[in-house]
Amino acid sequence: MECEASLKNSAAILILLTIFSHVNSWYFKCENGFCIRNADPNDKSNYPTLELCSLVCSSFHNVWPQPTGKMASLKNIVRINPNKIEIKLNGPPGTDHFIADNILHFSKKLKKEEPYNCTEKVYPLKIILTPKSNNPHLDLNTNESYTLEIIYEDDTITASINAYSIFGIRHGLETLFQLIIPYEDGNQKCIATLSYVYISDKPVYKHRGLLLDTGRNFLSVDTIKRHLDGMAASKLNVLHWHITDSQSFPLEVGRLPNMTKYGAYSEKHIYSESAIKDLLQYANRRGVRILPEIDAPSHAGNGWQWGEEAGLGNLAVCINRQPWRSFCIQPPCGQLNPTNQNLYSVLKDLYSHMRDHFPDTGMFHMGGDEVFIPCWNSTQEIIDYLRGKPLTTETFLDLWGEFQRKALAAYDRAFEHEDTSIVVWTSHITQPEVIRKYLSNERYIIQTWVPESNINLITELLKLEYRVIISTKDKWYLDHGFWGSTLYYNWKTVYENKMYKYNHEGILGGEVCMWGELVDDNNIDSRVWPRAAAAAERLWSNPRSTAEFAQYRFFAQRKRLVDLGIHAEALTPKWCVDSQGECKTYL
Template sequence: MRVSVCKVYMVNNIFSMIAFSLYIHLVLTFTTVYGWSWECNNYNGYCTRVITQSTLTPTYPTLEVCKLLCGEKDHLNLWPYPTGSITSEKDILLINSQNIKFELQDTTTKTFLDDVVDYFRSNLNIDKSSPCQDSSNMIIVLQSMSEDLSLTLDTDETYSLKTSTLDNEFRVEIIGNTVFGVRHGIETLLQLLVPYQKGDEVCLATLKSVQVYDKPVYRHRGLLLDSARNYLSVNTIRKNIDAMAASKMNVLHWHITDSQSFPLEAPSLPNMTKYGAYTEKSIYTSTDVEELVAYAKIRGVRILMEIDGPSHAGNGWQWGEQAGLGNLAVCVNQQPWRSFCIQPPCGQLNPANPNMYKVLQQLYGDIQQMVPNSGIFHMGGDEVFIACWNATEEVLDYIKDKPRTEETFLDLWAEYQNKSVAVFDAAIGNDKTRIVVWTSHLTQPDVIQKYLPKERYIIQTWVPDTDQDLITSLIKLGYKVIISTKDKWYLDHGFWGSTSYYNWRAVYNNKMYSQLHQSVLGGEVCMWGELVDDSNVESRVWPRAAAAAERLWSNPQTTARAAEGRFFSHRERLVKRGLKTEAEIPQWCVQNEGECSSYL
């Protein structure tokens, strides 16, 4: 009896093991062959993650493929979405990633476009490459209507993209009014090409027929990076430029010096970094700057360098007396700092010392060699602390025949500004460059016309959203403005003092002053550098800066709620390009659109 029971137990155990093995086999087969896929809800345009089963509803192997086909046809999951016309057929075509060829014009633009081709190949959204059967070859035609290679505030970035299919050849024609329009068209094409797994093969999937006409609403679409408070490596700056290019931003506003440090190597003024750099390795050489300028240009980004003054200038300027030039700056590192500046350490340029202007001219000349003049230069001009000059004997001697009133000090500040522009013009050899300054006491509507001619100056506003009257007044007076809304686009806020953190929705919903007003050149999001360095600046900036990128490219009438699916997709693109971006929502919400609309 015991033997019989044992045999029955063994037989049952064997059957259990066989059943378990079969179950594991089925699970592995199901997971490998079917696994997760995505289904399009044509009612709301959302892609939802499902387990593939026999169904009449089409499913797609990846979320990226689903989002090409699902949703509003005038978006195509692009970021920023185009401002012009879009037509497309919701039909997938597979591309052989190993057989992509380019046709370029044999003109002066060819070298630049060759670099754009290299950029395209390095950013193809594909993890591996293997022969892809039953797929089309792709030919990409790039054409610029202009041979002008200069990148300025007035550069035309318009482009069109059109596809066609003949036999086994998929043809993409990208035409730009300039090479920078062509570059933006390439960026759009990269977003339209997504991986498609076929067994061991990886193809590229795209829409069979697409036509896009696109151009930005605003000419100035910027990100400010501050590498003076904390040094940012050249590689970190490059990665931010990469993210800007992916988002079609076109201005890196480089706040490179401040009272804390002077890390910019000026070949004719070696004492600036000797006295001002944190370490001998925390320096941007002229070669570093030139290479960054070239790197950025291929990505459609121009570098707008800011040398702040007369305030925010301290360390790096202390060598004047030893060199027989007198005090180039005053109140440097003076304590108690609250009596001499807005933020420690203190320091302001010395408007009473003529040698200071000679040094400025040399500095501007060196910068001109590193950053070719693009017709615009930033001179800072914010947070001048009158109490510093009012406590400096040589400054008081300089204005001794005038009353010690606010107007006298504003006159002195304006004198500094006019002399600085004069030596800038002398250094670069022309007087046509537009000068950007921050809003300040000098730019108040009741005094600005006395001090700053509207033909020469662009005003960058950093007032809160509630202070639209200042922007209105400046525009009515005829000034061009760049908007950096302090309580929406200051990305350093929320980590110090009583400031608030602005999530991507707040950044996106910051409506520009007017889409149609020509006096608004554009805007910038700003990452001031007190609390960021190489370890965290990418995640503090991205993907929030990309929300501003669409605001500045398209200035959409809809809110962040309508854009969130495309935004989360774009964040995934940035991650795949190696950016350490901040997570905005759980991955489940990305994979199940519309299920987390009230999250956060």
């Protein structure tokens, strides 16, 4: 009897072990475009991991953002010998440093899956990179297209990336990395790809941006670099850096040391010249250009209050005045003083610093939003300056236009040319009925931040031949949902923002915006990512398909971001990630 009970117990334990083995060792099979979990280890159609199955089964082989040109492939898996990866550069002289840095970045990402131990049926990988141009400068007209071809023949895997620019080569490497998947089966671990892939790819929009705000809360250099890594992984190419605001002025300006003396939160909250140089180089190597914004004439308070002490008069007015609702949109208050001619000399020094320490990419952002007329209308020296004129909205718009004209002249003197395109936010002086009076359509690019329902404003600006960058306020403002009556926009809402209903050459692209009132180093990652990657596919591919069609590729992209060290927000229970097709319309 004891022996019989022991045998029954052993059988029960064996059954439980078998069940647990199946629970913890799922296989995956491709059915109707989904990777379906399968507990049968003998099914010959199995793939050992979800990642490997998705490489074969998913739309666009899990590449994010989806390629826009021709794509062809064979769905056969070949395993790569990670110890025999050779990278060859066939570019013109001068491309070595840029390409070498990107090769190092590519290699580091592959090494994160080590150690590898596959020894059988693994093949060497040869990567050939061929750019036509060695131009290291990224601007609005840079050709970012590339082709990628992977061929397995004669026991060798060859990946050839061809592009006009080194930035196209960088994008091709990013796509290649997404097509190389960890291969784990039992005790075997290596990396694998498809036996044949051809991709021809280029972005739909030239300007694909993310705005970070360091004026409200300081962000460390490491945090900004982490976002640059996420941008590179998603093929975003513009970091719109809202550096300063009325709360703080954290940018070190050698010509104007009082800006940080009066404006920085502390000595630890300053972007030094060396930090700027480091960030600019890091961004460039990630295929990102930094678009700096020095907001003016509004959103300019702390950092500007030293004028009288220096004998220059009031450079700004209404600084830190209370009650703040009487003098600005949000505290602390502060607007530049357009009637003080010394202001324009200070601006020239500031713009000269930008010339010396930021590359001339042909674009600069002057802000220009939320000018609060009651501030100027309550300042005696401004009222005196306007003596003899009616204190009407039109008079103050003319004063604002005068400021913009003189600020632009100061910028042009600093740069010694008049070729820079100046970006400004939509505001009272960009309304279609008055904009031509104040802003030239040859010099100014208008960044719209209106809700989707106000699409007519974009139409009118395009009719007036202005170039436009779109930041749809009720789709792409990532700070919304955490203050006031604003709503949170999930990744599907971000993804399905089509920006504008027509293709128009005047639309340069768009930006998602992470305003900084409620974020700092500790929580910004999850507010930005992976939603910014959803906008990235809209800006690169502008797909006709819905977020539901893209969701499993997007889940894979979120994992890539996490693997880069970005604390990306969770999108759904892991069960839904692993059980494709089982959570339709959920979350």
